[in-house]
Amino acid sequence: GQPSRPRTGGGPPSFVEPTQEGGAGHHGWVSRTKKKSNTVKEAPVRAEEDLSLAGAVRRAAGEGALPRPGQAELSEAFALAASDGHDLVATAPVGTGKSLAYLVTAVRSAAHLGRDGRVLVSVSSKALQEQVSTKDFPAAAGVSGVSVAVLKGRTSYVCNLRAERGGLSKAASRWLASSEDGDLTGASEKVAAELRPNLTTCRWTKCPLFSQCFGAAARTAAGNADVVVTNHALLASQATSPVASVLGSSTIGPFHSVVLDEAHSMPEWIRSIGAIRFDERMMASLAEATGTIVKDRPRNLEEVAAIAAEMEEVSGAGAFLAAARNILSPPYGWGWWTDDDGVLVAAPVMTAPVLRRLWDSQEHRPRVMATSGTLPNWRDLGLDSPEQVSIPSPFEAAYARSVLYVPAQTEAARAALSSQWGRFDSRRHMAWAMDDITEIATRTALSGGGTLVLTSTTSGARAAAGALKESGLEVITQWDRGAVASWRRRTTSVLVGTRSLMTGLDAPGDTCRSVIIDRVPRAAGNHADDMRVRALTSTTELDEAVARDLVYAGDAAMLLEQASGRLIRSADDWGLLAVLDPRLAPGPWSYKGLAAGRYREALAAFGAPVHDLEAALGMLEAGR
Numbered sequence: 001g002q003p004s005r006p007r008t009g010g011g012p013p014s015f016v017e018p019t020q021e022g023g024a025g026h027h028g029w030v031s032r033t034k035k036k037s038n039t040v041k042e043a044p045v046r047a048e049e050d051l052s053l054a055g056a057v058r059r060a061a062g063e064g065a066l067p068r069p070g071q072a073e074l075s076e077a078f079a080l081a082a083s084d085g086h087d088l089v090a091t092a093p094v095g096t097g098k099s100l101a102y103l104v105t106a107v108r109s110a111a112h113l114g115r116d117g118r119v120l121v122s123v124s125s126k127a128l129q130e131q132v133s134t135k136d137f138p139a140a141a142g143v144s145g146v147s148v149a150v151l152k153g154r155t156s157y158v159c160n161l162r163a164e165r166g167g168l169s170k171a172a173s174r175w176l177a178s179s180e181d182g183d184l185t186g187a188s189e190k191v192a193a194e195l196r197p198n199l200t201t202c203r204w205t206k207c208p209l210f211s212q213c214f215g216a217a218a219r220t221a222a223g224n225a226d227v228v229v230t231n232h233a234l235l236a237s238q239a240t241s242p243v244a245s246v247l248g249s250s251t252i253g254p255f256h257s258v259v260l261d262e263a264h265s266m267p268e269w270i271r272s273i274g275a276i277r278f279d280e281r282m283m284a285s286l287a288e289a290t291g292t293i294v295k296d297r298p299r300n301l302e303e304v305a306a307i308a309a310e311m312e313e314v315s316g317a318g319a320f321l322a323a324a325r326n327i328l329s330p331p332y333g334w335g336w337w338t339d340d341d342g343v344l345v346a347a348p349v350m351t352a353p354v355l356r357r358l359w360d361s362q363e364h365r366p367r368v369m370a371t372s373g374t375l376p377n378w379r380d381l382g383l384d385s386p387e388q389v390s391i392p393s394p395f396e397a398a399y400a401r402s403v404l405y406v407p408a409q410t411e412a413a414r415a416a417l418s419s420q421w422g423r424f425d426s427r428r429h430m431a432w433a434m435d436d437i438t439e440i441a442t443r444t445a446l447s448g449g450g451t452l453v454l455t456s457t458t459s460g461a462r463a464a465a466g467a468l469k470e471s472g473l474e475v476i477t478q479w480d481r482g483a484v485a486s487w488r489r490r491t492t493s494v495l496v497g498t499r500s501l502m503t504g505l506d507a508p509g510d511t512c513r514s515v516i517i518d519r520v521p522r523a524a525g526n527h528a529d530d531m532r533v534r535a536l537t538s539t540t541e542l543d544e545a546v547a548r549d550l551v552y553a554g555d556a557a558m559l560l561e562q563a564s565g566r567l568i569r570s571a572d573d574w575g576l577l578a579v580l581d582p583r584l585a586p587g588p589w590s591y592k593g594l595a596a597g598r599y600r601e602a603l604a605a606f607g608a609p610v611h612d613l614e615a616a617l618g619m620l621e622a623g624r
Contacts, residue, residue, distance in 0.1 A: 051111060051144060053104045060100060060139035068097045070391040074371075075101040077389040081369050082109055082119075082257050087386035088369040089263075089378040093393040094565050098371050099132055102259045103140035103227075109256055110146045110226035120246070120255040120366070121229045124262035124269075125504060126152065126185050132261075133229045149225035150218070151246065153234045157214040158182035159197035161207060168194055182214025200285045200319070223252050232262075232269040239358040240274030240348055242322055248361040255366045258359070260381070263370035264558055265503065267351040267380040271528060274354070275347040276323045277339075278304060289316035298344060304328060331357075335531040349531045350539075355382030374561045376554060393605065394571065401574040401623075402567060404606035405616035407436065409587030417582070424582075424589045426519070430460045433518055433580040436613060437464055438471050440514055440578055443617050445473060445492040449513025449575065452487075452505070453496040454563050456521045464518075465496040487511065502563035508570040514620065515567040519581035520591075520599055522556035529555075549594040557598035564603060576620040577606055585611055 053075045057065050067075075074092050081088035082105050092098050106119035123129055129150050137148045163176055172194040175187050184192045197215070210216060222228045230246060238245045246252055260266055276282075278298050287294040290311065298304040308324040311317035327336045327346035333353035336346040348354045359365055359382060370381055378386070393399070407413060416432045419425040441451040453468070455461040461477065468475045476487050478497035484505065487495040491510045495501070499521060523529060529551050536547035560579075567577050583589045584599060591599055603609070610616045 051108050055142060056100050056104050056140045059142060069394040071097040071101055074391050075104055078102045078105040078369055081367055085367055087367060087383040089375055089386045090371040090389045091375045092371055092391040093373050094569060095394050096391050099136040100140055103136055106227045107140050107144055107146045111144050113256060117256045119227050119257045121259045122232055122235050124232050124265045126231060129229050129231055146226045148227045148229060149222045151222040151228050151230040154215040155196045156184055157218060158184060158195045160209045160212050163195060200289045219251050232266050233273055236269040236273035239270055239354050244361055247358060254362050257367040257369060260370040262372050263381060264372040264374050264377060267377055270348050270351045270354055275345060276326055278344040286320045290314050301328060337527045337531060339527055347528060349535050351380045352382045373565060374558050376558055395568050398568045398571055398573050399605040402606055403576045403616050403619045404603060404609040405576060405578040405613060406584045406609040406611060407580055407582045408585050408611040409582045409589055413582050429519055430463055434467050436580055437516055438467055440516055441468055441473055441494050442471060444514040447621050448510055450491055450511040451494045451514040451516060452512050452566055453494060453516045454502055455498055455518045458498055460518055461496050461498050468494050502559055505566050506569050508573055512566060513575040516578045517563050520556050521559045522552055546594060553595035553598050557602040560599060561602035576616060
């Protein structure tokens with residue numbers, strides 16, 4: 001019953017959805033092979049039953065279920081990219097069904113090409129790894145026999161050496177006894193801190209318990225699997241270090257294709273994971289790894305070079321020496337600066353060359369297929385002349401039924417929010433917005449729905465949570481254990497969080513009837529983004545003001561669009577989106593130029609905003 005998956009010596013067959021044209025295409029495999037193998041015959045595959053998008057959708061949602069609008073088009077785009085060998089940028093809104101669309105292609109690739117058709121899928125979080133591997137993949141694979149494995153970094157698994165040394169708390173001991181695979185996902189941070197390996201002192205293959213190592217076992221399983229589901233953090237770690245931990249790894253093996261889901265977040269992962277701080281913690285790690293005395297942190301490049309020269313022949317200093325090379329002779333795309341605490345920092349600034357080196361780390365470069373609901377920054381992904389595909393939203397009616405509220409720039413608002421120079425003062429904004437936040441959440445609860453409050457700062461989130469609790473509402477914050485699950489269960493509750501909840505959060509239906517965003521989530525000026533501005537002005541003819549908007553306003557617009565998308569997660573969703581930033585309304589404070597255009601585009605799906613709160617709430621309560 002299960003198809004065999006031989007290695008093929010010729011060009012790849014198509015991974016395009018079987019069609020009814022030509023008779024045979026309906027039952028078999030539509031070949032787009034450029035060069036057919038003379039020695040190996042393609043295996044017969046139950047394509048319609050096991051490998052079609054329609055079959056995957058039926059397995060996922062039940063008999064009678066059909067692919068969503070745009071899902072078949074998206075799946076075909078993935079299939080053509082995989083078979084024709086080109087990179088892909090696919091913009092597909094929430095609800096398109098991206099996971100099944102690319103997993104069907106991944107399964108076909110592995111089913112027909114065997115080890116030559118392996119696919120690496122990278123997602124933005126460990127939670128999504130779990131969802132893709134345990135929920136979506138089985139529906140895509142059916143009974144094809146294609147296998148899947150999850151790959152995480154070493155600190156995601158128990159260190160048996162630490163556990164064997166004893167001294168564990170009762171909670172850690174209980175957790176360890178109940179775990180079969182040593183995966184620390186789901187363990188409390190306190191338990192994980194007791195059990196995860198210390199990478200500074202980890203001896204890896206030289207560890208006396210390496211044969212029992214959970215991290216090594218996970219890597220071996222990934223090497224044996226047809227489809228591997230990893231996360232952006234692990235890929236970013238490889239991209240910014242000299243270690244081939246995934247692509248190009250002899251243990252993991254080569255991949256035919258790479259899928260980047262939620263690809264919009266990959267550049268930020270590169271910049272975050274790749275940042276190297278020459279601080280006291282680094283010096284302590286160097287001393288621990290080498291058995292030497294802790295040194296003062298270097299204050300300039302000369303001191304970094306002096307420490308590196310001293311450590312050149314010292315065992316255990318490899319990590320520091322690699323870091324030193326990144327600041328003394330930065331790779332193309334990297335930069336360095338001294339932060340506000342006087343700490344030297346080296347980090348990737350231009351992510352395209354960093355990711356290009358990652359894609360080239362295999363002997364044969366894989367096809368790279370990037371997808372997300374918003375991909376304005378696809379040029380930062382290091383792709384090779386990608387085909388671009390944009391899938392229309394399947395939820396246009398849901399957006400049309402919903403209400404966008406933006407407060408007007410009234411005289412009262414300007415008086416409350418003006419600095420002594422008459423400019424918008426963001427420090428006064430949260431206190432001013434609190435009345436609207438409380439009123440919207442209260443009226444939403446009274447109408448039987450829940451609210452999601454998203455703020456640009458932690459202090460703003462804590463202030464909003466306190467005010468909402470005082471008003472008598474049931475409030476859950478992102479710092480509460482099991483916050484999202486609790487909010488989903490309690491339909492009229494309020495979930496308060498910051499940027500981490502602006503992407504990837506799903507709660508269809510009444511639970512998320514209103515979404516409140518305090519203001520456009522534009523980052524405050526910082527060294528890392530200022531370096532990106534400098535990189536733009538030095539490599540293009542852009543002036544600094546335009547380059548600054550491209551970096552700061554571009555990032556903010558992408559996050560604003562992601563955050564506003566939390567409201568509409570299914571065709572039946574509708575509600576109120578409130579962006580409490582009066583600079584989005586007409587008036588003397590209005591955003592100008594490139595920034596204004598980017599922010600309008602981010603909210604365009606909701607149509608023209610309403611500037612009167614009572615009118616907006618009336619529409620919400622009437623179901624528009």
